[in-house]
Amino acid sequence: MKDDSNKRFFGTLPQKELLKLYAKHVNAPKVRFFKSFGLGLIPGKRRGVKFNMLEGLKPSDPPFELYNCHTCGGVYNLGHGYPKIVQVLKDALDSGLDIGDHLQLSEWRAILGKRLAELMPPEITKTTFGVSGGEAVDTAIKFSRAYTKRKKCISAIGGYHGHTGFALATGDSDFKENFLWNLSDFNQVPFGDIDALKKNLSKDVACVILETIPATGGVLIAQEGYFSEVRELCDDFDAMMIIDEVQTGLGRTGHFWAIYGGLYDHEKVIPDFMVLGKGLSAGVYPLSSCSYKPFIEKAVFKDDPFIHISTTGGSDLGCVVAYEMLNIQSKPEFLKHVREMGKLFGKGLEEIKDDNPNLIRDTRGRGLMWGLEFTSETLGQLAMLSIIKEGVLQNYCGNKKDTLIIMPPLIVTKEEIDEIIIRIGEGVKKLKQLI
Ligand SMILES: Cc1ncc(COP(=O)(O)O)c(C=O)c1O
Numbered sequence: 001m002k003d004d005s006n007k008r009f010f011g012t013l014p015q016k017e018l019l020k021l022y023a024k025h026v027n028a029p030k031v032r033f034f035k036s037f038g039l040g041l042i043p044g045k046r047r048g049v050k051f052n053m054l055e056g057l058k059p060s061d062p063p064f065e066l067y068n069c070h071t072c073g074g075v076y077n078l079g080h081g082y083p084k085i086v087q088v089l090k091d092a093l094d095s096g097l098d099i100g101d102h103l104q105l106s107e108w109r110a111i112l113g114k115r116l117a118e119l120m121p122p123e124i125t126k127t128t129f130g131v132s133g134g135e136a137v138d139t140a141i142k143f144s145r146a147y148t149k150r151k152k153c154i155s156a157i158g159g160y161h162g163h164t165g166f167a168l169a170t171g172d173s174d175f176k177e178n179f180l181w182n183l184s185d186f187n188q189v190p191f192g193d194i195d196a197l198k199k200n201l202s203k204d205v206a207c208v209i210l211e212t213i214p215a216t217g218g219v220l221i222a223q224e225g226y227f228s229e230v231r232e233l234c235d236d237f238d239a240m241m242i243i244d245e246v247q248t249g250l251g252r253t254g255h256f257w258a259i260y261g262g263l264y265d266h267e268k269v270i271p272d273f274m275v276l277g278k279g280l281s282a283g284v285y286p287l288s289s290c291s292y293k294p295f296i297e298k299a300v301f302k303d304d305p306f307i308h309i310s311t312t313g314g315s316d317l318g319c320v321v322a323y324e325m326l327n328i329q330s331k332p333e334f335l336k337h338v339r340e341m342g343k344l345f346g347k348g349l350e351e352i353k354d355d356n357p358n359l360i361r362d363t364r365g366r367g368l369m370w371g372l373e374f375t376s377e378t379l380g381q382l383a384m385l386s387i388i389k390e391g392v393l394q395n396y397c398g399n400k401k402d403t404l405i406i407m408p409p410l411i412v413t414k415e416e417i418d419e420i421i422i423r424i425g426e427g428v429k430k431l432k433q434l435i
Pocket residue numbers: 073131132133134135137160161162163211215216244245246247277278
């Protein structure tokens with residue numbers, strides 16, 4: 001990608017100065033962390049499946065180019081600057097659309113709500129919008145409590161649903177302890193272990209919340225039947241089932257929803273709540289959603305329709321962008337492309353694993369969401385760096401550091417998959433020289 005001379009948005013100041021500003025006014029430990037990597041430091045120009053670092057480590061180095069296989073957990077499902085998305089946002093701004101007013105009704109929330117209902121698993125027809133994934137998770141837990149009049153929530157050990165409020169309370173202690181946020185009503189069980197869930201369920205549990213494929217937890221694939229049994233158990237105890245598809249939804253698995261055919265073709269589970277974020281933004285306008293079955297509405301809004309509000313959640317501009325994105329990503333040929341590219345990608349990773357049995361223990365995934373598990377946490381972290389040096393951005397899973405999570409943009413081509421696999425293979429080969 002060529003850097004042009006337009007410095008209005010990229011390279012406004014030399015990197016050295018920007019780093020000083022970031023450390024002084026935003027977050028000094030984060031600057032130190034990235035400096036210790038010995039790699040490019042600040043993302044610059046971006047287009048399609050790739051982006052450039054603003055500068056090399058030294059200003060004399062050429063800008064470092066990376067394939068974006070992190071995609072911010074699915075924010076960049078359509079890559080960077082997808083023309084139809086950029087155009088619809090420009091058009092909407094040009095025609096005078098803005099954020100809108102959260103206290104009033106909204107044309108675009110109505111239109112997007114209907115589109116989501118058409119695409120959701122059956123029975124999930126209502127949506128409350130937010131800005132971030134964490135906000136949408138908070139909403140689902142809040143509404144579960146209002147409906148069941150119970151407080152308890154069960155989540156998965158190693159799962160991740162956000163950094164604030166109820167969402168934070170569902171997570172591992174590492175994220176919570178510093179903030180004195182170990183709430184006694186929130187309990188965790190091992191992911192995929194139906195007996196553990198059964199033991200912890202009772203008639204005072206409001207909800208069970210799970211990612212369909214825990215991402216931060218290590219790209220874990222539950223056995224077939226697990227989610228059907230979770231559904232049955234929730235029914236037995238009148239608890240709400242919340243599914244977080246912030247990373248796995250919108251076509252990531254080659255099916256529109258992981259919970260509804262994306263994990264196993266024939267297993268189509270219908271939760272009570274479905275939560276989305278990240279990719280709903282199409283990478284350009286933040287939006288999240290908490291969709292649910294209609295019987296829940298009355299328990300939340302009956303006495304006061306303004307009891308749950310979000311000033312910029314469900315902004316008109318965000319809804320326009322998401323509507324365009326849904327129309328692109330729900331097309332059968334788009335999903336077929338994800339399945340085909342996913343097969344190639346999975347095969348490539350499997351070959352890398354077979355060539356390196358002492359380093360790599362497992363590879364697993366669905367569609368274009370893959371985990372590559374190394375034989376130790378140290379190796380996982382070193383592998384991330386080694387593969388970034390080969391020009392492929394990915395990361396180790398925060399709660400399972402032996403595993404890299406690799407999520408190419410869904411628009412990736414066969415040629416790009418081939419190139420990415422070569423580079424990952426090269427990164428793993430160089431890892432051998434490091435140990
Ligand atoms: C599965 C999952 N749920 C929820 C969230 C929270 O989203 P946000 O960071 O937009 O609050 C994340 C963020 O990484 C996530 O991966």
